[in-house]
Structures are given as structure tokens and as C-alpha cells.
Amino acid sequence: MEEVDRILIHSLRTCGTEVPEEVQSVRQFNTELIVEAVVRCLRVINPSLGANLSHTLPPGMSARFRIGTSLAQACQDLGYSGEIGYQTFLYSSEPDIRALLIFLAEKLPRDSQEDAHQPAGKSAVLQRDIASEIKRQLSVLWVPPSCRTLTLQRAQSSFRLHRFHSHSLSMAGDPSVKSVPVERKEYWVKYLPCINVQLPHVPSLAASLLERNTSELSAVQEWEAEWKSQGLASRLSSEDYRSRKRQRLQKRIQDQLRQSSQLAENQTPSSSSQDLLEMLRAFNVEGGIDHKKGSRFTHAQKFTHQQDPERLQEQMQRAAENFPKKDTQDVDAEHQELSSLQQQIDVLEKEIQELSESTKLLQLTLTQATREVTEHRQHCGEKENAVRLKKRAVELLPDADNNLVKLQALVDASSLRMANLVGQWETHRTRLQEDYRELTQAHQEREDESSRWMKEAKDLYDKIRGAADEAKRKEELYKQLVSEYESLPREVSRAAYTQRILEIVSNIKKQKEEITKILSDTKDLQKEINNLTGKVDRTFVVTDELVFKDAKKDEPVRKAYKYLAALHENCSQLIQTIEDTGTILREIRDLEEQIETETAKKTLSNLQKILEDYKAIKQENTLLMGRVSEP
Template identity: 25%
Template sequence: MEEVDKIIIDSLKHLECDISDDIQSLKQFDADMVVAAISICLEAVTPGITFPKKLPPSMSSRLNIASNLAQHIKDLGFKGDMGYQTILYCNEVEVRRVLMFLIERLPRETIKTIPIEQTGYVPRIVKIIEENIKDSLRQMWIPSSLLSSGVREYDGGYLVNSQGNSCPLQTENLNIPDLKNENEDITIIIPELKHYWIHNLPDVTKQCSSRKLIPSLLFKDNEFSENSSLSGAIKKQSQNVIVDEIQSNVKISLLPEDVKNSKKVIVEENVEKSKENKIVDLLNQLEDVKSKYVTLHEVIKNNELQLSQLRIMKHEEQEVLKDTLSKVKLKTKTLAVINKEENMAKLKNIVEIASDRLVELANQWNEVQTPLLDEYRSLQNTLTTEETKLQEEQLKLSNIKETHKKLIEDLREKSILEQSLTQNEIQKDAKHDETARKAYKLLAALRDECSCILKAVNDLGLAERESRNLQEQIETEKSKDFAVKLDRVCSDLEQIQKETQLLLT
């Protein structure tokens, strides 16, 4: 069995199974190694299906994986006892039988292509995401209400316990070269500005931290956009208000005290009224813009509907055009064939050439056929002669068998007559001679004892055979390691009880 184990381990290593050099026999295989070996063999036998290479810590998922592998092995035609217990609580004999079955089912040229690992930041992130998703799918599913940060029904709604995983959107103003200037032509660029952009302006990645880079590129600060007309109007109005306030303050400072107080009140009232009027105007402008946006949105929807209808009509017209073009081509071909003597002459030439070709092929076939027919006839003649010879030999053998049977019957009758004659002679001698009588009695007793001895020898042989069978059964039962299996089952039961208690708590 050591040679068989070496062959199995060598074939598994050729399939790129992770087996260390210290393992020399199947006794050293544990459940994880058995699952990995069976999964790799099944993937080689049934390409396109992936199987897990490791057992998860949860017992329910272990049972599911083991039963799935056992079912696939049964589907391949395995006739032995196969179940999840064969994989989880395996012994040497069962593992050897299963792996030999799978290795026999492997294709002749099993070439496992080594995947080329892509280098780079994005492929590594994608690989990590795939591995995390696979690990999460292998884990046992737990309802959301049992998790510490799950969702629970509470007072007609849903309660979510958040652990503060969200982070605020923090942005910074980035200095990016902008060619879109309303007052200047795009093609005209100041050389000094271009030199500043190329040599002095830092990169976008260096203008802020890595955490704020993507939000800063996607969004502006938590203010209005600089391109917005509303924000520009508000800034201009605020600047004008500040200038007016400064001018009024300067004028008031040159007046006497009484006039100053009255002027201050009047100026403040005028400023407030102007602010209110400007805000009202801006709100009216905003409403007008909103109404224009709504109307434009409706117009766009109507135009999209009309465009879709036009596309459908265009597609239908194209189909009709294709059909008409095919019909026109067919009619042009038929018109080209009809009413032309050249085409008729060409067709006649083609028919004559085909007939000549058929005659040539018939002659060639006759040349090939005649020697084959002669050979066939000669073989038939030889076959008939051989059949006649065989029939004659069969008749001779049957005659020999009959004579042999007659000779055997004659010899049997002669032996019976000789036995009866010898018994009669012995009995006659025993009547007249005492020594002959004693010898006859001793011969009869010896015959009885010999029959008893033969019977005892046969019984002894049967007993030895039964003892050998029992020893083989004992050895097979010992090789199954029921004690080790029972220990594993007990430990798995304890683990299942712990998992159920965790779920209940």
C-alpha cells in the first residue's frame, strides 16, 4: 500500500495540491487535506465548477461542504459507501479508495495552467475584495437582529445601531488650470501663466491630504459653486452694500452729532430696505430659473420620446429596405439568366462536362471494382473449403467423444463387477478362514475410521477458513479506527452545542 500511497500523492502534487514533503502515506492526511485533495480532483474531472479547498470553522458549513463533495463523487459513479462522514471522519482505506477512483477519472492530459499574477494597485485590491467576499460567503449566516450592529423592529419602525463608521465630507479648494474663461479666447494663453502652471503650480495630489483628495476633486466646498450666477450675484451685492455703508459712514462722520444720529437711522433703514428688495429680486429670479428648468425638462422628455419613436420607425424602414433590396437582387439575377443564349450554352457545356466526368468515374470504379470482386470470390471459395474442413473435424471430435463415453461406461461397469466379485470372494474366504474373517473386520473398521478422519479434516478446514475470515474482519474494523471517529464526533457535537448556545444568547 505504500507504493499506492506514493502514486496518489505524486499525482496530487502534479495537480498542484499543497502537500508537504514530510507526508509519505495517506495515514498522515487530516480532514482539511482530504477536502483539498478531493476538491482539486473534482475540479480537474469536471472543469467549470469550483469547490472549497478548506473547511470553515462552523460545523453547519462543514457538513454542507462535505455532503456536497460526497454527492458530486456519487454522481461520477462511485459505488462504495460515500457520505459526509467519509470525508470528515475518514480513515486510510476509505481515503485511498476515493482518491484512486477520482485519479482514475482524471483526463489523460491534465495540464493545470498557472495563473499569471497581475501586478499593480488595482488588481491587488480586486483580489483582496474577491477573497473577502469568498470568506464571507463561506461563513455561517446570522440574522441581522442577532448582531450587535444589526437592524431591529422597534415601535412600528426599524432601529439601526451604528458604531460611528461614517465620516464627514471634507474638501479643500484645489488650484487647477482652467482654460474656460468667458472674457478671453481659449486659444490665447499668457506665456507667464503657462510657465506658472507647468513649473510652479504643485500637483493636485500635493495640494491636499490623500483623505480629502477624491472629495475635493468631486465636490467644491460647502458653499455655492463659483460658476453659479446666484453666488456671483450675492457676492457682488454684498460688496456693493459694504461700499455703500462705508461711503455713508464717511459722510455721516463729517456732519454734526444730531444730524449724524438722524442720518444713521435713515441710512440703516435704507440699507435694510435695499437688502430686502435685492433679496426679493433674487428670489424672483430664482423662481423664474426654476420654471424655465421645469419647462426645459418637459421639452427634453418629449424630445426623447419623439427620438425613440423615430428610431423605431427608422429600424422598421431599414428592415423593409433590406427586404426590398434582396428581392431586387433576386429579380436582377433572374432577369440576367432569362433571355440570354450565352447562359444556355454555358449550362449545356456544364452538363456535358458533368456527364463526361461521370463516365470517367464509372470507368475508374470498374477498374477498382474488378480486382476487388475477384479477391472477394477467391476468399469466399477458401472460406467454404475451410468451413467444410471444420465440419469434418467437428464430426471426428464428436465421434471421439462418443467412443470416450462408451469406454468410460464400460470401465465403470467393469469396476463395479470387480468390486462385487472381490467382496464375494472375501466373504467366502472369511467363512472358511479365521484370519481372513479378522482381516475383513479390521478392514471395515479401518474404512469407518478413515471416513471419520476425512470428516474431521473437512470440519477443521472449515473452522480454519471461518477463523481467517473473522481475523480479516477484525483487521478491517481495526483499520477503520472507530474510537478516533467517536472522539471526533464527540468534539464536533460539543462545537455544535457551543454554536447553538452562542446563537441563542
């Protein structure tokens, strides 16, 4: 029972019961500890049953009886079939309490249930620490600000509270991925600042990390939803679908840039902006920038997209090295010249802007005029067709009869040709309809097959996802078990446990061998007894017949026959006495076991407790009667 009690105590401690370290057996449980253990187990098994039960016993005896009755009813509601009542908790016995605790321990949520509804791994440890910290803080009483100590000021003041304000973070990716460029990896390793340095305020670190994690999770969920809805329907792999989507996006960006570039190139500057273009070319000769004719937006856009920042920096350094050092007067003269050039540039920019606005207005006017010209040309074309038709009709009027005969002949020939074509079309249409039906049926079969394959693919994807989740859950469970194993005390080595297990197994094996030997000896002894009994009975029957024949003729033989009958009767009584003695010995052993069981139930101590509780109840009743009788 020691191993069973240790397992029970460990289970009770995991439920939150504060079992002292010196308690190593159920025999050492007192009433308060029993009530606390049962209430904690009920709260874990069924919170609705244990929510209204207190794990501490009140001082009043009537309240204790009510708590004991409530606990007994709750255990019966869970399905406990043993005998239970308030006396089980207030006047406990070791076998009853052990049976009840074993029942509650078996009802506790085990591996699969806990793992299915609770997180595992580091998250479980974190949540457990958070829950313990919240429980500890809730157990501390609230104290007014003027009466708080330094510890309470840190725990109960609100000076550490901050608003939820997040910032964008730049985080390094996985450097083991081969598709990542070397420059980006070098940037991650050497130049990317830490996360806490990227933020203007340190308290916003948690909010920023939560926001980034949420965005990454939402992106993953959006990708999964898109893959289920569109990716599977495209019948492509995930990599091909991603590459095709990336190509479509790049093509759209290129089309937009090409259209913008064409619109910008179509807007050519006037002759008044040629000086500015020549001056910009002169300033950017070493940079290698070729400014074509176009608007200021076009030049700025091409300059922004075509010029590499590193190359621009190198060119600026090279230009700075090529320029010789000048004195202060030359520098002032250059500054004045630059200021005058800047003023000229501003004036030219204003003129360019005015000209671009006038160009836009003229472009709109030209577009409207082009549209009107197109409409007039269409109207003129329609009138020309009507005039041409009327002209041909007028030419046919002088020879109307002949023309009517010719027209009738053409109509008849057209009717015959039409009837022939209708016959050919019917033949062709019948064949086409048959082909259409066959193709429709084949298409429907392919659609059904595609739908079936699609459904199987979705089912397979769900199974894969379920298997991945199960693998992830088991991996987290494995990590949690490893962490718990590492946190276990190392006082006793594994070899000692193994040696102990082997000793227990060997003892069990020896006991089995002894029990088998005893059973075989008992069977042999019973068989020998049966053989001897049968032999005695047969011998007596034969002897009785022989002696009885001679007893009729001889008097001494008659006395011998009487002695033989008396001997047989005495032997039977002796055997019966021996059997009764064995039965009495077995009953004595059973009574001794019952005495030990009753002794373990602590009947005398429980009777003494009942007398004390009875006296306490009488005193409470006396006090209550006195309060009632008072005016």
C-alpha cells in the first residue's frame, strides 16, 4: 500500500492539495486534509460540483455535518458506488478514505484529455507561472496608498501600466535558407539593430511583438484560406502557385510603370526648358545619367528608379576627390553662382509647370476634337452607303421588266441553293449534335472526376494538417515531458530504481512459485486423502461382509464385529473432528482479519470524537436556546 499511497499523494498535490512533506501514507491524513483533498479533486473533475464547496472546515459542528453531507452527495453524483456519508469524512477510516481517493484519482483528467484541451511545452509552463503569479497577487489584501510598503507599491500601484501602442519592427529571417541573398544575411548579422533599440519607447516592446505575431499568423491563415479556395482548384503545387502569383504581380507592376513612363515621355518639354536640360546634363556627366526629353516628373522618376544608392554615393565620392581644393573666395563665388543658378532653376520650373498645364489643356482639346472628327466620319460613311444603294436602284429603273425577271431567277436559284444548304446543314448538324453530346458527356465525366479528385485532395490536405497538428502536439508534449524529467530530483539514480523493480519482480516470481507449489501440494494431499478415504470405505465394506458371515456362527467373531463397527464409527468421528478443527481455524483467521480491519477503522477514537461532537452540539443548542429565550 505504500506505493499506492505515494501515487495518491502525488496526484493530490498536482490538483492543488497542500499535503505536508511528512505525510507519506493515507493513514496519516486528518479530517481537514481529507476534506481539502476531496474538494480539490471535485473542482478539477467537475468545477460545477466543487465550486460551492469550501476546502476548509468551519468551527461549528452543524456546519461540519452539512459540509460532510454535501461532499458525500457530490461523490455519489460522480458515480461512487461505495458506502459514503458525512461519517466518511468526519470519522474516517483508512480503507474507506483510500477507496474514495482512488476513485477520485481515476476520475481526474489524464494524458489525452489534458493534452487535447491544454497547451503543452513552454506555453504550459508560462501559463502555469502566470496563473500562480495572479493567484499570489490576488491573495494579497488591498492596502490604501498611504499605508503601502515598498513591495506593495510595486505590486498594487499603477505606475507601471502603459497603453497598448505598437510600432513596426524589422526582424531577421532564417539565415539557413539558401534563397536569401548573401548581402541580406550580412545585413542581418552586422547592421540590423536589436528590437529594443528600434523602438522609441521600451514599454511598447510587448505590444509591437504581439502585433507582429498577430500579423504573421493572419498572413498564414489568409494563405491557407486562399490555397484551399483557389490554389487547389488551379491543380498546381504550392511552389508553382506562389511563383505564378508572383509573376502576375510583377507583370502588373511592370505594366503600370510602362504606362506611366509612356505618358511621361509623350509630354515633351518646350524650347524654353532646353537650357535647364543642358545644365542638368552638364551637372550629371560623371554620374552617367542620360536625360531624355520629357517632363520633370519623368526625369525624377527615372533618376529615382535607375540610380543605385551605393553607386550614387561612390560617384559623389569620386567627384569630391576629382575636384581640387579651392580657397575661400572661390568657394564664396561658387556659392553665389549656385544661388543664382538655383533662382534660374526655380523660374524655369515655374515656366515648365505653366507649360505642362497648357499642354494638358491642349491635349484635352485635341482629344475632344479627334472624337468629334471620328463621329462626323462615321456619319458621312453611313450617308455614302445609303446614296450608293439608291443610285443602283435608279440605274435599274429603265429596264425594270427584264431586271425583275433576272431578279426572280436569282431568287429562285438562291432558294434552291438555300434548300440544298439546309439539307446539308441538317446532315452536318446531326453529326455535330452527336459529337456535342459525346463531348458533353466526356466533359461531365471529367468534371465529376475532377470534383472527386478535388474532394480527395481536400480530405488529404485536412488529414495532413491534422497529422501535422498531432505531430506538433506530441512534439510539445515530448518537450514538456523532457523538461519535467530534467526537473525531477537526481538524488536516487536510475540504477537504484531498476534494481528495486527487479527485486520486486523477483519477489513476485518467488511468491508465484511458492503459491503454485502450495496449490500442487494441496491437490496431491487432497487426492491422497480421497484415495485413503475410498480405500478405508472399501476395506470396511469387505471386512464387514466377511466378519458378518462368521458372526452368525461364532460368538467371539460377533464381538469382533461389534468392535469393528465401533472402530469405524470412532474413526469417522475423528475425521469429522479434524475437519471441524480446520474450519474453526479458518474462521479464527477470518475473525482476526476482521479485528485488524475494525482496528484500522479507529472505531474507539471515532466513538470518542462522536461523543465530543455530541457534547459540542449540545453546548451549541444550549447557547442557541439561551439566545432565543433572551428578550
